[in-house]
Each structure stands twice: as C-alpha cells, then as structure tokens.
Amino acid sequence: MESSSSKGEEGLGDYNSSNIKRAKLHSTLSALLQDPLLADVPKSPTLSDVDTLISLELGSAMRVSVLKLDGTSFDVAVMNSATVKELKLAVKRKVSDAEQSQMGHRQISWKHVWANFCLSYNNQKLLDDDSKLQDFGIRNNSQVHFIPYVMAKNAGRHSKRKKHRFFHGLSKRA
Numbered sequence: 261m262e263s264s265s266s267k268g269e270e271g272l273g274d275y276n277s278s279n280i281k282r283a284k285l286h287s288t289l290s291a292l293l294q295d296p297l298l299a300d301v302p303k304s305p306t307l308s309d310v311d312t313l314i315s316l317e318l319g320s321a322m323r324v325s326v327l328k329l330d331g332t333s334f335d336v337a338v339m340n341s342a343t344v345k346e347l348k349l350a351v352k353r354k355v356s357d358a359e360q361s362q363m364g365h366r367q368i369s370w371k372h373v374w375a376n377f378c379l380s381y382n383n384q385k386l387l388d389d390d391s392k393l394q395d396f397g398i399r400n401n402s403q404v405h406f407i408p409y410v411m412a413k414n415a416g417r418h419s420k421r422k423k424h425r426f427f428h429g430l431s432k433r434a
Contacts, residue, residue, distance in 0.1 A: 309353075312337045322400035324393075326351055326379070329406050334358070338393070345389035347379065347404070378409040385409065 315321035316337045324347065327333045336350040352370055359368065379386040381396050381404045398404065 312339060315339060322393075322398075322402070324350075324398060325401070325403040326354075327403055327405045329377075329408075333403070340394065342393050343389060344379070344386045344391050344393065347386070347393060348374065348389070351379075376408065376410060377406050379404045380407050381405070 312321050316323060321337055321339045322342075323335050323337050325333050325335050334354055336347070336354050338346055338350050342350075352368075355368065381398050381402065384396055385407070386393075386396065386404065
C-alpha cells in the first residue's frame with residue numbers, strides 16, 4: 261500500500277515540476293521578448309514567425325514596408341518566394357497583433373478590407389493571390405501601398421444563383 265501512495269506522490273511531483281518548468285520558460289520568453297534587439301518578434305510568436313525572422317537574418321526572406329492610407333507604415337517579413345496571398349496574411353497578422361495590443365479584442369473584417377482596398381507596388385495592383393512578389397519586382401526593403409479598390413462584380417466572383425431548372429419547366433405544363 262505504501263508503494264502505491266509514494267508512486268502517486270511522485271506523479272504529482274512530476275506534474276508540479278513540469279508546471280514549474282513551464283512557468284520558468286514563459287517568464288524567460290517574456291523577458292527575452294522585452295529585449296530591444298527582439299523588437300520585431302511578435303508578442304506571441306508562432307514557429308513560422310520565428311522561422312521567417314531567422315530566414316530574414318540569413319537573407320532568404322525580405323522585409324516589406326506597408327504604407328497605410330493615413331500615411332503611417334509598418335513592416336512585415338515574408339519569404340523571398342512569397343506570394344501576394346502570403347503578404348496579405350502577414351499584413352493581417354501584423355495589424356491584428358497591433359490592434360490586440362493597443363485596443364484589446366477587436367475584429368477587423370478582412371473580407372471587407374480586401375473587397376474595398378488592395379496593395380500596390382509601382383502603380384501595379386497586387387490582385388492575383390497566387391502571383392509571386394518577385395514577379396512585381398518586390399525585393400527586400402520595398403514599400404507597398406494600400407489603395408482604394410472596388411472589385412468589379414464579375415471579376416472572380418460567382419454569379420448569382422439561378423433558379424433550379426427542374427422547377428422552371430413544371431409551371432408551364434397544363
């Protein structure tokens with residue numbers, strides 16, 4: 261009987277030590293993120309964020325400056341082989357992180373944003389999500405701009421649903 265209770269206590273000891281290790285890891289991570297040298301690391305970084313920043317240091321990623329309509333700008337890091345869609349995702353992540361830290365929980369309708377605005381570089385609209393950024397000439401330290409844009413109704417959108425043809429002909433028979 262004594263051996264089973266000591267095993268239970270060891271299990272709790274392992275659990276408590278893992279919680280202590282986790283707490284130490286979080287405190288060390290938060291202390292590291294306060295370092296000015298790591299200012300470009302997001303507050304809650306994902307593995308892909310860290311990987312992109314490492315690639316940026318190694319030269320296989322680029323920093324792109326995004327100019328907003330109000331004249332302010334922010335930087336995002338994307339891989340050299342990134343597409344327009346990946347740039348949009350980086351912009352979304354950066355803006356969401358900034359809004360979260362400044363204003364708390366706030367949702368932005370990105371569907372609305374991309375329906376009314378687009379990114380441009382050298383007066384070229386970045387509309388095709390599958391296009392490579394390098395195809396537009398975007399390199400490290402390039403600046404893209406948000407510009408107003410209204411998507412044409414028939415450009416890449418599904419047409420309105422038509423009535424079922426099965427029921428269409430039934431009303432004409434007598």
